[in-house]
Amino acid sequence: MSEIIPPFHWHLFLTEPWSAWYLDTTLRVIAMAFCVSASCGLVGVYLILRRLALVGDAISHSVLPGIVLAALVAHTLTGPAIIIGAIVAGFVTTVLIESIDHHSRVKTDAAIGIVFSALFALGVVMVTMFAGDLHIDADCVLFGNLAEVATQPGMPPALIQAGSVLLATILLIGFFFKDLLVSAFDPTLARSLGIRARWIHYGLMAWLSVTVVSAFEAVGSIIVVAMLIIPGATALLLTDRLWKALVLTVIHAAASTVIGYHVGLWLDSNLPAAMVVAGLGLFVIAWLFSPSQGLLPRAIGRQRLRDRLEREKVEARETTEKAESR
Amino acid sequence: MAGLLLLGMLMAFPTLAQAARIGEVSEGNVLDRAIRFFSFRDPTVRIAVAGCVLLGLCCGLLGTFIVVRQFALVGDMLAHAVLPGIALGYLWTLSKQPLHLFLGAVGAGIIGAIVVSLIRQTTRLKRDTALGIVLGGFYGFGILLITLIQKLPGDKSGLKSFLFGSAAALSETDLGLIAVVSLVSLLILGLLFPQFRIASFDPTFATSVGIPSQAMHYLLMLLLAWAVVSALQAVGVVLVSALLVIPAATAYLLTDRLHRMAGLSMLFGMIAGAAGAFLSALQTGLPTGPFVVLSASALFVGAFLFAPNHGVVPRWSRQRHQSRKIRRENTLKAIFHLLENEGSDVAEGKVSHQALVDQRRRSPLLVDGEIAALVRHGLAESPDEQGRVTLTEAGRARAMEIVRNHRLWELFLTNAANIAPDHVHDDAEKIEHILGEDIVRELERSLDQPTEDPHGRVIPLAMEESGGSGI
Numbered sequence: 001m002s003e004i005i006p007p008f009h010w011h012l013f014l015t016e017p018w019s020a021w022y023l024d025t026t027l028r029v030i031a032m033a034f035c036v037s038a039s040c041g042l043v044g045v046y047l048i049l050r051r052l053a054l055v056g057d058a059i060s061h062s063v064l065p066g067i068v069l070a071a072l073v074a075h076t077l078t079g080p081a082i083i084i085g086a087i088v089a090g091f092v093t094t095v096l097i098e099s100i101d102h103h104s105r106v107k108t109d110a111a112i113g114i115v116f117s118a119l120f121a122l123g124v125v126m127v128t129m130f131a132g133d134l135h136i137d138a139d140c141v142l143f144g145n146l147a148e149v150a151t152q153p154g155m156p157p158a159l160i161q162a163g164s165v166l167l168a169t170i171l172l173i174g175f176f177f178k179d180l181l182v183s184a185f186d187p188t189l190a191r192s193l194g195i196r197a198r199w200i201h202y203g204l205m206a207w208l209s210v211t212v213v214s215a216f217e218a219v220g221s222i223i224v225v226a227m228l229i230i231p232g233a234t235a236l237l238l239t240d241r242l243w244k245a246l247v248l249t250v251i252h253a254a255a256s257t258v259i260g261y262h263v264g265l266w267l268d269s270n271l272p273a274a275m276v277v278a279g280l281g282l283f284v285i286a287w288l289f290s291p292s293q294g295l296l297p298r299a300i301g302r303q304r305l306r307d308r309l310e311r312e313k314v315e316a317r318e319t320t321e322k323a324e325s326r
Numbered sequence: 327m328a329g330l331l332l333l334g335m336l337m338a339f340p341t342l343a344q345a346a347r348i349g350e351v352s353e354g355n356v357l358d359r360a361i362r363f364f365s366f367r368d369p370t371v372r373i374a375v376a377g378c379v380l381l382g383l384c385c386g387l388l389g390t391f392i393v394v395r396q397f398a399l400v401g402d403m404l405a406h407a408v409l410p411g412i413a414l415g416y417l418w419t420l421s422k423q424p425l426h427l428f429l430g431a432v433g434a435g436i437i438g439a440i441v442v443s444l445i446r447q448t449t450r451l452k453r454d455t456a457l458g459i460v461l462g463g464f465y466g467f468g469i470l471l472i473t474l475i476q477k478l479p480g481d482k483s484g485l486k487s488f489l490f491g492s493a494a495a496l497s498e499t500d501l502g503l504i505a506v507v508s509l510v511s512l513l514i515l516g517l518l519f520p521q522f523r524i525a526s527f528d529p530t531f532a533t534s535v536g537i538p539s540q541a542m543h544y545l546l547m548l549l550l551a552w553a554v555v556s557a558l559q560a561v562g563v564v565l566v567s568a569l570l571v572i573p574a575a576t577a578y579l580l581t582d583r584l585h586r587m588a589g590l591s592m593l594f595g596m597i598a599g600a601a602g603a604f605l606s607a608l609q610t611g612l613p614t615g616p617f618v619v620l621s622a623s624a625l626f627v628g629a630f631l632f633a634p635n636h637g638v639v640p641r642w643s644r645q646r647h648q649s650r651k652i653r654r655e656n657t658l659k660a661i662f663h664l665l666e667n668e669g670s671d672v673a674e675g676k677v678s679h680q681a682l683v684d685q686r687r688r689s690p691l692l693v694d695g696e697i698a699a700l701v702r703h704g705l706a707e708s709p710d711e712q713g714r715v716t717l718t719e720a721g722r723a724r725a726m727e728i729v730r731n732h733r734l735w736e737l738f739l740t741n742a743a744n745i746a747p748d749h750v751h752d753d754a755e756k757i758e759h760i761l762g763e764d765i766v767r768e769l770e771r772s773l774d775q776p777t778e779d780p781h782g783r784v785i786p787l788a789m790e791e792s793g794g795s796g797i
Binding site for chain 2 (some may be wrong): 005048051052053054056057061100103104105106107109110111112113114117118120121122124125128129220222223225226227228229230233236237267268269270272273274275276277279280283287293295
């Protein structure tokens with residue numbers, strides 16, 4: 001084990017990343033990872049509330065054929081063409097899942113499984129067939145190229161893109177806060193208030209495609225799923241209010257980014273993966289210690305209740321015995 | 327994304343690229359390759375095809391139980407959650423011992439399944455969120471471990487090939503593993519089929535009759551983890567869940583019986599496996615997994631469109647047939663009403679075109695079409711020069727039946743269900759087309775052979791009773 005886990009030094013672990021000659025890299029990487037993680041997390045809160053968590057998983061896979069098609073047409077792997085391709089693929093995924101759901105007895109979960117794997121398989125076949133025309137860096141898709149932002153001079157375009165996606169996500173949520181809230185919890189009320197629930201749904205799916213695409217270049221395709229769901233799930237363990245959950249999601253994203261960054265540097269491992277593990281750790285802490293829903297506070301509460309019942313039973317018995325003896 | 331990975335991997339590890347695809351073991355054009363494939367001369371092809379077919383069988387069987395339990399994406403979760411187990415299995419001996427990798431993977435899969443259950447039982451988070459947390463979180467942990475392992479000396483390329491492997495890279499050991507897993511799954515599910523059936527559809531009832539449904543759940547998870555791990559080698563992480571879900575969902579569209587569904591699902595799994603292996607052998611450098619999935623998806627699309635009971639096309643044509651029948655019967659009824667009222671527009675048992683247009687409240691063109699449809703079905707005679715219509719014997723009989731159904735139902739609703747007479751028409755308007763002979767007799771009996779409906783109109787007698795002169 002000692003071969004893979006390097007010795008631990010507080011200095012190396014905590015202070016060095018923030019020392020003057022390393023600060024620039026640290027800030028860039030953390031900013032990039034935070035932007036990606038926070039925008040995924042914010043969208044993820046709504047996915048969890050609408051029980052669409054696995055649609056996030058599905059879309060993060062099924063954007064592949066859209067990206068490949070867009071890349072074949074536009075001869076590039078960045079920019080608006082790819083985003084449009086991803087949105088179209090995300091839309092197709094949503095529509096296919098819904099039509100299988102509506103027009104057959106196959107349930108939603110199976111429909112999700114069928115659609116995303118079929119589209120993904122199609123994407124893989126397209127990639128292998130047109131491999132010569134595409135210049136896709138495989139490691140980037142698996143592990144992400146998070147560290148790349150550190151090496152680019154000036155303001156890296158990936159960081160600008162991730163930052164604008166985060167900003168746009170916050171603005172969209174602010175603007176449509178009520179519509180998203182009502183349509184997530186009470187579709188009937190939403191209709192009666194004149195909110196177009198279907199448009200909100202498709203808009204959310206389109207925005208999910210955008211966040212997924214801009215995120216997976218940085219952190220890898222499957223890590224995206226973790227970043228979509230874990231922050232929101234942690235936040236929803238801690239609060240019942242939607243706006244608090246959104247704030248907590250951003251805090252979770254920031255905390256897991258910073259902690260994961262340090263752990264990743266110490267272990268010299270893949271940074272996004274370390275951030276996900278840190279986020280998972282925070283989730284477990286919330287699961288155990290959340291004041292309202294945590295395992296421990298609830299167990300303590302149950303124990304207290306049991307003690308009280310026991311005490312009261314004893315008191316009641318004593319009272320009756322006293323009454324009888326009198 | 328696994329495809330991009332595969333691509334990168336083949337560039338990065340040329341050794342892996344040598345026989346990583348079925349299509350690479352033979353040369354020549356498509357026809358030559360097809361012939362070569364079916365001759366089964368190459369041991370690689372033999373093993374790959376046997377592996378794919380066996381996997382299709384095994385995953386089809388297990389998939390049946392997760393699809394009917396609406397737990398379909400558990401396969402996807404397991405496929406990702408086994409990753410840290412594979413990495414730990416490697417760290418155990420620091421070599422690619424298949425047994426250790428296998429044990430580690432199955433262990434991680436089971437822990438993942440337990441964590442999903444725990445999250446669901448102890449928090450308010452729903453199943454899909456729980457699956458997503460375990461899927462993403464465990465995968466992240468696995469990637470962390472694998473990047474750590476990358477720094478170690480030694481042969482590690484196999485770890486990645488374990489993840490994104492292809493059927494042609496299957497060894498005889500792997501095939502043996504798949505065969506054992508398939509056999510064990512078949513045996514266990516075959517022996518415990520009744521118990522699994524009850525536990526799948528009604529866990530509460532299962533517990534009440536003494537079936538340990540919790541234990542059955544984890545047994546199924548264990549079998550699934552085995553199947554997923556042995557399938558990773560052939561089709562890769564992302565596409566394993568497809569092998570579990572698609573054949574079972576296809577079978578679900580075709581039958582209502584669980585044992586038939588399991589049989590069909592295994593059959594579709596095997597067909598998809600064989601077809602995928604064949605298709606990927608047609609050209610150099612084609613991966614097997616995606617073709618297996620695409621073949622399975624093609625079968626699903628076929629069933630989705632054309633399944634006799636649940637298919638979109640048969641259902642659509644049934645609906646069309648039914649709505650046409652209803653339209654014909656409504657026209658018949660309109661003619662009958664006109665004849666019954668014997669207004670100025672009725673002469674010699676014939677109804678004028680204009681009267682029918684007024685009665686149906688449709689455009690003359692549509693009414694023309696409706697009359698033509700009646701004539702085609704032998705229910706009305708062709709209109710005369712003035713465009714007047716009369717019913718044939720059969721048409722009159724059917725019209726009387728419909729009106730009779732309508733009025734009987736109205737009477738039934740007023741008498742038996744105590745609904746006000748002015749509220750019963752709309753309901754009767756719908757049900758008149760679907761009341762069968764038996765129910766009509768039943769109604770007559772319970773209403774004591776009535777002759778008038780609640781609005782005071784005569785209920786026409788059935789043809790044979792009235793001696794064929796109803797109108």
